[in-house]
Amino acid sequence: MSMAPTTESPAPASDLGQRFFVFGVFAIMVAEVAVTVSNMGQRFLWTSCMLGVVSSVGILALGNWLYNGDKTALLITRAWVGLQILLIILGLCFKLSDAADEGGLHSHLGVNAMWQGYIKLFAYLLFAGMLFLPGLTLDFFATQRGETPTPKPAASMGVEAAAGSPVDLAVDQTAAIDGLSGAMKMVSGVLILVGVFELLTALQRLQEYFSAISQNIETSPAVAILGIVEALAVAALGAVLLCPAKAAVQLVDAKPRNMGLVMNFFTHLLASYKAYVLILLVLALVAVCRLIFTKGF
Amino acid sequence: MSTGAAPKETLPLTAEQKQVVGNLASSTKAIAGLLLLIGVVLIASGPVSYIYLMAGLLQAILTTVQGLLMCLLALVMLAVSSDFKFLEQFPHYSGNHLRNAANNLTRFHQVQLGLAVLIALVVLARWLT
Numbered sequence: 001m002s003m004a005p006t007t008e009s010p011a012p013a014s015d016l017g018q019r020f021f022v023f024g025v026f027a028i029m030v031a032e033v034a035v036t037v038s039n040m041g042q043r044f045l046w047t048s049c050m051l052g053v054v055s056s057v058g059i060l061a062l063g064n065w066l067y068n069g070d071k072t073a074l075l076i077t078r079a080w081v082g083l084q085i086l087l088i089i090l091g092l093c094f095k096l097s098d099a100a101d102e103g104g105l106h107s108h109l110g111v112n113a114m115w116q117g118y119i120k121l122f123a124y125l126l127f128a129g130m131l132f133l134p135g136l137t138l139d140f141f142a143t144q145r146g147e148t149p150t151p152k153p154a155a156s157m158g159v160e161a162a163a164g165s166p167v168d169l170a171v172d173q174t175a176a177i178d179g180l181s182g183a184m185k186m187v188s189g190v191l192i193l194v195g196v197f198e199l200l201t202a203l204q205r206l207q208e209y210f211s212a213i214s215q216n217i218e219t220s221p222a223v224a225i226l227g228i229v230e231a232l233a234v235a236a237l238g239a240v241l242l243c244p245a246k247a248a249v250q251l252v253d254a255k256p257r258n259m260g261l262v263m264n265f266f267t268h269l270l271a272s273y274k275a276y277v278l279i280l281l282v283l284a285l286v287a288v289c290r291l292i293f294t295k296g297f
Numbered sequence: 298m299s300t301g302a303a304p305k306e307t308l309p310l311t312a313e314q315k316q317v318v319g320n321l322a323s324s325t326k327a328i329a330g331l332l333l334l335i336g337v338v339l340i341a342s343g344p345v346s347y348i349y350l351m352a353g354l355l356q357a358i359l360t361t362v363q364g365l366l367m368c369l370l371a372l373v374m375l376a377v378s379s380d381f382k383f384l385e386q387f388p389h390y391s392g393n394h395l396r397n398a399a400n401n402l403t404r405f406h407q408v409q410l411g412l413a414v415l416i417a418l419v420v421l422a423r424w425l426t
Contacts, residue, residue, distance in 0.1 A: 165309050173307070173392050176399035183406035190413045197417060201424045227423075234416060241406075262308060262395075266317050273324040280331040287335055291342045 017140025024127035025063035031123040032056040035116045048110040069144030081128050092117040096210045164260030174252050181248035188241040195235025202227025222293040230286045233279050240275045244268040307392030315385050322381035325374050332371035339364025359419050366412045373405045
């Protein structure tokens with residue numbers, strides 16, 4: 001991919017943004033090529049082949065255009081990525097409902113196997129995260145346009161933290177907060193993993209349900225749906241702990257410490273625990289529904 | 298007779314900041330209540346599903362253990378809620394209350410880790426049946 005020349009060497013943060021951006025573009029291209037080649041070998045269809053070629057070349061062209069940080073390119077790339085995600089989800093849904101049908105719409109969309117849809121969806125969602133969420137990649141585009149990147153939350157937190165009164169924590173107090181941050185990080189990672197595992201098993205149940213429906217076998221989707229909801233809730237329990245864990249690390253590492261950092265930790269903790277209340281409500285509903293619809297399991 | 302000077306405040310909380318700490322105490326108490334509720338539902342659903350709904354013994358045992366762990370989590374979270382309440386009400390010992398809250402929260406997340414592993418086992422058992 002030919003990249004536009006730059007007159008200045010980028011700052012370290014924008015350099016990281018550049019790497020993420022290039023990684024995102026190439027991840028999509030590799031996913032598209034892998035899926036297209038595997039489809040050509042198994043079930044060749046002109047439509048899926050053309051879609052794969054256009055998607056592979058299209059993302060490279062858009063990536064090259066977007067490298068300059070052009071706002072129109074950003075808008076078009078966002079729309080392109082959104083459209084692709086929509087097509088993949090459509091393909092996955094048709095694949096689930098027409099598991100036995102080999103010439104259905106999902107085959108034309110290039111989703112002949114579930115893994116093909118998942119791998120493309122993962123690559124596009126990753127890139128969509130970079131394009132839509134404020135972060136290093138969007139800062140990189142702003143730098144390329146010659147603008148000053150928007151200040152990050154961490155920087156604004158630093159300003160707020162500097163305004164607080166000084167705090168002198170004892171060794172046992174910092175050790176306790178340090179231990180808490182470690183425990184939070186650990187449980188967060190494990191919960192996300194368990195959530196992903198449960199989601200995969202629930203999706204398999206959903207696929208089995210659609211297969212049974214297509215064969216006119218009467219069955220209930222309750223196990224699969226409850227599994228999906230529970231999986232997302234469990235992963236969310238882990239994900240919401242990441243911010244307070246990071247704030248705790250900032251509090252422990254800061255020298256000198258002040259009330260701004262302590263309150264930053266408390267505020268993140270409060271936000272996470274408010275989210276916990278909602279997630280636990282969902283889990284309580286799932287527990288009751290399991291008892292009613294699926295014999296408690 | 299002099300009773301001595303009050304200890305220096307480790308965390309000089311303003312009224313607004315005390316409000317945040319108070320909200321933390323309320324949120325953690327709400328979490329404890331919900332955990333207790335889910336725990337009781339799971340403890341009940343274990344034997345109920347085994348006796349009345351013909352579920353497997355392993356499933357019933359795993360569900361009951363999950364409920365017990367949830368109740369344990371609720372009790373630890375109640376202790377955390379008290380720590381935050383004390384932190385709000387007795388600022389002269391705020392450093393100690395902060396340490397206690399952090400230690401209890403660490404215990405909470407350690408038990409939660411065990412619960413996460415148990416959930417993984419339940420999912421695995423569900424997948425294999």
